[in-house]
Amino acid sequence: MVRLITHNLLACHAKGCTSNNFPLQFQDVSIELRDADFNADFLRGFLPRLEWPALVGAARQLGDTSLPAEQPDMIDDEFLQKLHHVLLEIHVEEGAMVCPNCKHVYPISNGIPNMLLAEHEIG
C-alpha cells in the first residue's frame, strides 16, 4: 500500500536528480479506502515532518479535498480526524508515481511501488 504518509516522504533517488524531485506525481491511480486505528499522539508528533502543500496537492489528486490549503494553527480533534483519514486510510493500489524533475516513472502494482532504478540511473 502506498499511503500519503509515505508518499509525503518519498523523493526521486535517480542519479543526479537532487532538486525539484519532490513530490512524486500520481498518474492513472486507483485507490482503496481502509479503516486504520486513530492515534492522536502519533499524528501530533508527525505533523512537523509533513510538507503541507505537497500533502494537500496529493490528496486532491486522489480526490480528497478535506484538508485546508494552509496548515491550521489550532490542532483540534476534528482536524486530526481529517488528517488521519488522508494520511493513513487512502491506499493507492495501482498506477504510477512520476518524478517532476527527471520524469522517472515508479510503477505501483498491487499496492507496491517499484523503486528499482536502471543501471544508468544509479548514483
Add this chain to the structure above:
Amino acid sequence: MSRPELVAPPEIYYGDVEAKKYTNNSRIQQIQADMTYRALELLNLPPDEPAFLLDIGCGSGLSGEILDEEGHLWAGLDIAPSMLEVALEREVEGDLFLQDIGQGIGFRPGSFDGAISIRRFDNTLRRSISVLQWLLNAETSHPTSSPPHRLTRFFTTLHAALKNPSRAVLQFYPTSDDQIQLITSIAQKAGFGGGIVVDYPNSKKARKVFLCLFVGGGGGAQQV
C-alpha cells in the same frame, strides 16, 4: 554448505514457495520476534511515543507485526517480490516498497525516527541471511555494483532519511573482521556514529551481532 548470499541475489533466490515456507515456520517467527524486540531495545526510542520506523529488508513482514503490536507505524523495503506478496497476503500494516537498497533509498531528510533490519532465515539452506550480507554480494562486474559502492549509497541515503538524533539497528552475521572493518568505516564516512553490539559473545549458537548506528548523539536517555 555455502551461505545463500553467495549462491544467488535475493530477487532470484526467494521463489514463492520459499517465501511462504519461511513465513509459516513458527520457530522462525519466534526468533524473528525476539530479534525485533532486541532491535527495538537498541533503538532506544523515547518511551510511550509512537514512532515512524523503516524496516530494511522487511520480507514478509514478521518484524513489522511486532512493530504494529508495539504501537509504531512503519514502511518496509525489500528486493524480493515473493516476500512482499506474502506480506500483502498477511495484511501487514506498513507501506511496502520493492527496492534494492544498494541503489540508495529516496526519502526526504529526517523522515524516520529509526530504522531496523533483521536477518531472514532461509528454509532450504537452513542459514540466516542479512541485508548487509546482500550488500556485500557483488553480482555483476559493473562498477556501480561493487560492494563499497553499494554500501556507500545505502549508508549515505539512510543517514539522510533518519531524524537527528536517532538510530539504525542492523542485525548481521559478519564472516570476518575485515568485513566488519569495511562496513563500519563506510558507515562512519556516511556520518554515522555508534558501532557493533554483540549479544552472547561466548555462545556460538546464541551469539547475535548488531550494527548499531547513531545519527547525531543517537538519541534516547541511556547508553547501549
